[in-house]
Amino acid sequence: MATVAPESILKQLAELWVTMGKEGQEESGQGVLRACTMTLVVLAEESEDVSNLGETLAALMPEHPARAIVIRLRGTAERALSERVYAQCWMPFGQRRQICCEQVEIMASDAALADLPSVVLPLAVPDLPLILWCRSARVLARPEFRQLAEMATRVVMDSSGFADTKLAFEWLTGMVSSGLLVGDLAWTRLTRWREMLSQVFENRKNLERLAGPVRVVASDTGPITTRALYFAAWIQNGLESLGAQVRVSIRQAPSPSIELAGDGIAVRLERQGETLVATVDGASQCTNLPLPNDYLLLREELAIVRRDPVFEKTLASAARLAYATE
């Protein structure tokens, strides 16, 4: 049975820094700078494109320098762990010194999942947040995942990967109610949409027109997605705080959109290619809305290392909505 020793990984990391320091001195006379604001643990399937994930992490490091521990999951029954250690370095604009972050890659079979916490815990950078980004919906359901999650300051996952939205919300609300901080990329994908809608209601006259009955229609490309439920629930919470009577429906459509129709106001937000079109009472405004990639989504999530009250409130409402919507 192959194993990994955290002590040996830490030793390799220390040696890595000594080597890079020497190389940096020889090349530029400046050495390298080590930067770290968190430990980022990534759980990914072995079948995932490794270069894609590497690019995402490299893009994240300048803004969120971290010790990244990438755990690649092999769906085998053999109890096996192996590791390699390397560094991500970059030269910031106008600087003469390279900045480097550590990266540890661990290969783990399903049978070795239970061994992971004992490997990850000593590798976490002391006194800094540990963010667990789980890219595998399969692993979320496994009991061993819970142990890893409890070590984390915050767990980031993507409920879009769940075939059953009710199950996704059940899992998420379970995590939140047990006191864990959770982020869901399905919710993160809505930020620009929500921001656009919020801007419409910066105009208090528009807000005033929402006081009566309002019909909300959330459409998405899938039958009933967590994203559509989040959006509808978030709008419902906002409208109800204004005293509006809200009727929500979720639909499947060729492109995602959201509609609000009240007495004397009609608002529609719709994605058209790489553009988000906001139409208020027939007048349209467009804004650039590129499809969010993992880098953009994680960049936003890693900036939040505390409770996210708007998300938690919306999650509770979305879960209720998921049960009410068939």
Add this chain to the structure above:
Amino acid sequence: MPTENPFQDPLRFERRVPECAAVIFGANGDLTRRKLMPALYRLAYDRRLAAGFAVVGISRTPLSDDQFRQKMLEAVKEFSEDTRFDEDVWRAFAASLHYVAGDIGDAALYQRLAQKVAEIESEHQTGGNVLFYLSTQPSQYAPIAAGLGKAGLNRGNGWRRLVVEKPFGHNLASARELSDRLHEVFQESSVYRIDHYLGKETVQNILAFRFGNGIFEPLWNRRYIEHVQITAAESIGVEGRGAYYQEAGALADMIQNHLLQVMATIAMEPSASFRADSVRDERSKLLRSIKPMTPDEIRADTVAGQYGAARIGGQDVPGFRQEEGVDPNSRTDTYAAVTFFVENWRWAGVPFYVRTGKRLPKRVTEIAIQFRPAPLAIFENGTGAAPSDSSPNLLIVRIQPEEGISLKFLSKRPGAGMNLRPVSMDFNYGSSFGERSPSAYETLLLDVIIGDATLYTRQDMVEASWAVVEPIENVWREADFPICGYPAGTWGPTEAGRMLARRGHEWRKP
């Protein structure tokens, strides 16, 4: 009508930047070309400006909108230091640039401007929000404000804000007079006095460093801090601005505004919140606590200097009096060093040494906080001699060129014996976060559009600064006050060193 937007999410949404028109007086000037337009372009590049944002440039030179756009394009290409030029971003941004030519003394200019503002309000849906940026000679501030007032441009459907650049007066009386004249047209809450030092990322970081961490506050007082040095050194001379500079001098040009603001940020009490007026109240209180000096104290605790000709790096450089536009008998200070004392419980007796100068060895702005030595030197070498190294603990806050914070402390030298040596622990702002820091003008322009005045100077702060600096200027103007010479490329007059030596201190060489 509901007052709160229930769809706000401050944790995730960027600060809401409202639609507005920015009217720039002096649109052909150096500041607009070098700083304002590159900053606005960068904000557009980062998609930080609202879709309806528009600029109206005002200057005397007759130009069409297209000619103005072309000039601004050249400025953006020449002066955007760390922003890639993007044709698409520029095209969209340029479409929002407009130009109105006219003389600021001519009432018709303001009528044309009012018409342009109304057109923009309707086309760009700005809601009537207008920002007036006076990038002109200070003598034109009051006439422009009056012109705006007469044309009714100081009020409208949305907010109206006025941004003025330093100097805010040339003494206390003129600062008050300027303020009174601006207040005839704009309320104080609508006047934004820009001090670009306060927009620098590291100056803002001083607040985060001091009030976001618990470990420094207990040390931040007269009990643990021996003295503070604030240095703003420039390696260049007056660079063609001799005529302007000889009217101002280093004390008025740098210390009265930038460096006293930096000192206030370092020494102020914690504010109750991070609201604009809360922070500014504390800065203002600190400035008012600086002890005004008597003439005798000024002679002992200040030094005025002027650079002379020298050879730097194999090149001959002229002395100040040989610079173009400068009176050969000028007594203008190109170097100023002042020992300030703050009269409050926290800082009583702690000298704040503040210096600035032109043609010093390098361009650097930093704050050095020197801590008192350990109360007992236990690492003496047994012969009664001084310890192997008795360097004081220093906390250095670097504002430019490489923003960062360093802590200097003693550590054991590897090997046998207890020999100590100083080591420096560095936090480099630009390197620890690989992200680009916004320029001071980007930060400050966005703040004024949002209506956040935290980093802007309030009238009471201007007056408090002048109350400290004006008595010094008055003594320096006396014929028998020495303006000490120093060769270009050195750290200033030897008299400045003696000023510190009297208290057992010496200037750092950053």
